[in-house]
Amino acid sequence: MSWFPQDFEACRLPAEEYMQLEAPGTEIAPGVTVERRGLFKIGGAAAALLLASPLLRGQEKVKKAAQKAGSGKISMAEFVAEAEPLAKELVDADEPNEDAYLMHLASLLCKLDNAPAFEGRGGERPVQMSRNHRSPHFAVMQIKMAEGSSLPFHDHYEYNGVILGLEGAVKVRSFEMVGEELRPGRDEKFEIRETATATLTKGRLSTLSRTRDNIHDLRGGEGGGRVLDIFTFFPDNGGSKYMEVEDEPVDAERKVYKASWRSRGR
Ligand SMILES: [Fe+2]
Numbered sequence: 001m002s003w004f005p006q007d008f009e010a011c012r013l014p015a016e017e018y019m020q021l022e023a024p025g026t027e028i029a030p031g032v033t034v035e036r037r038g039l040f041k042i043g044g045a046a047a048a049l050l051l052a053s054p055l056l057r058g059q060e061k062v063k064k065a066a067q068k069a070g071s072g073k074i075s076m077a078e079f080v081a082e083a084e085p086l087a088k089e090l091v092d093a094d095e096p097n098e099d100a101y102l103m104h105l106a107s108l109l110c111k112l113d114n115a116p117a118f119e120g121r122g123g124e125r126p127v128q129m130s131r132n133h134r135s136p137h138f139a140v141m142q143i144k145m146a147e148g149s150s151l152p153f154h155d156h157y158e159y160n161g162v163i164l165g166l167e168g169a170v171k172v173r174s175f176e177m178v179g180e181e182l183r184p185g186r187d188e189k190f191e192i193r194e195t196a197t198a199t200l201t202k203g204r205l206s207t208l209s210r211t212r213d214n215i216h217d218l219r220g221g222e223g224g225g226r227v228l229d230i231f232t233f234f235p236d237n238g239g240s241k242y243m244e245v246e247d248e249p250v251d252a253e254r255k256v257y258k259a260s261w262r263s264r265g266r
Helices: 006-012 044-051 054-070 076-092 098-109
Strands: 027-029 032-036 039-042 127-135 138-145 150-154 159-177 190-200 205-208 215-233 243-245 256-261
Touching: 076 098, 076 127, 076 138, 076 215, 098 159, 098 205, 098 215, 138 150, 138 159, 150 243, 190 205, 190 215
Parallel strands: none
Antiparallel strands: 027 032, 032 039, 127 138, 138 215, 150 215, 159 190, 159 205, 159 215, 190 256, 243 256
16 A cells, blocks of 8 residues: 555665676676676667566656656546545555655645636635535535635644645644644643644645644735645544634744634634
8 A cells, every 4th residue: 555656656666786786797697798887788688578577667667657747737537536545545544644645645736737616605705615526535625715814723633634725825824732632622721833834825735634733724815815625534523623822822932822722613
């Protein structure tokens, strides 16, 4: 099982020094002579045999995969077709590797040709959402934010996500829980640590796992902005809760803030 982009597989090929075992001049196979370090001189029939070897076929595959990874575009339908089975694989795994999965989705999104049209039904609301795809474990949606609008601090309990900037600018402040408890009690004060800030313009990405950077605050940047969200839901009842976060950190050096859940709504 692998969630790595195909081009990352190239990293698994043995380094050249491990492939050079014989001294120059040695005939390592009928018609195959080591010419100098790292190079083979291959005779007629042997060349055909070597080209048919699993190793070389594997290298050819890697080369093709790398070419594919470095160029070309995919449609949203192609993205969903590739990503959705991986989402199912992730949530069913005994030891899910969320970061590898999220990086794979991010890699695929770099090739996305065009996002689907935005079909929000929010009228003139400053924050509008449009759902493009939904299955039990996987969702694709868009959020359009007017300049200065906000989706204030909230968590993503039992789900992860990749956010891709589509147009304009959306500012993201990312945080994560301090300690192991992801959903402290309703009346408890708890601590969150700021981990990253980013302005998502077209083509820029932000990711969050169930533990890493799982909390964020979104603001519409200058002129507003639109982002594409890819969410993967684990079987436990996932969802988001809004929280209040104190303006001043309790530990400025570690960027730790006190927070508490909002009692209702936003
Ligand atoms: Fe969010």
